[in-house]
Amino acid sequence: xxxxxxxxxxxxxxxxxxxxxxxxxxxSAYYRKDYVGLHIVYAVIWATIGYGCLAAxxxxxxxxxxxxxxxxNVMVGLGIAVIIGYIITLIIYAAITYVIYNRKHQxxxxxxxxxxxxxxxxxxxxEKENR
Numbered sequence: 001x002x003x004x005x006x007x008x009x010x011x012x013x014x015x016x017x018x019x020x021x022x023x024x025x026x027x028s029a030y031y032r033k034d035y036v037g038l039h040i041v042y043a044v045i046w047a048t049i050g051y052g053c054l055a056a057x058x059x060x061x062x063x064x065x066x067x068x069x070x071x072x073n074v075m076v077g078l079g080i081a082v083i084i085g086y087i088i089t090l091i092i093y094a095a096i097t098y099v100i101y102n103r104k105h106q107x108x109x110x111x112x113x114x115x116x117x118x119x120x121x122x123x124x125x126x127e128k129e130n131r
Contacts, residue, residue: 003129006122009122012118021111021115024108024115028108040101043093043096044094
């Protein structure tokens with residue numbers, strides 16, 4: 001006779017495995033600190049590339065104005081403003097990345113724990129059947 005609890009449990013587990021389970025298992029294989037740190041490094045790299053492109057675009061667009069007011073004070077001030085803007089951009093990107101990927105890892109870990117609990121329940125059902 002078919003056990004309805006076992007069928008429902010197996011259906012739920014199969015649905016999880018085929019949908020979000022693959023990604024969750026990959027995410028939960030990392031320690032949270034390592035997972036978040038890796039994505040912060042990626043975000044810093046992409047933020048640097050993006051900031052460099054925007055800075056180059058701004059220089060190209062304002063090239064005439066920069067050449068008209070070419071003095072040491074203007075260049076130093078502009079350099080300091082670019083560096084401060086870059087540091088602020090990196091801090092914002094790192095903070096946002098930390099929050100997003102920390103939450104993503106926690107949620108994936110909770111779903112994997114629930115899946116493991118269901119797996120243990122299924123194992124107990126099979127042990128009861130074999131006795």
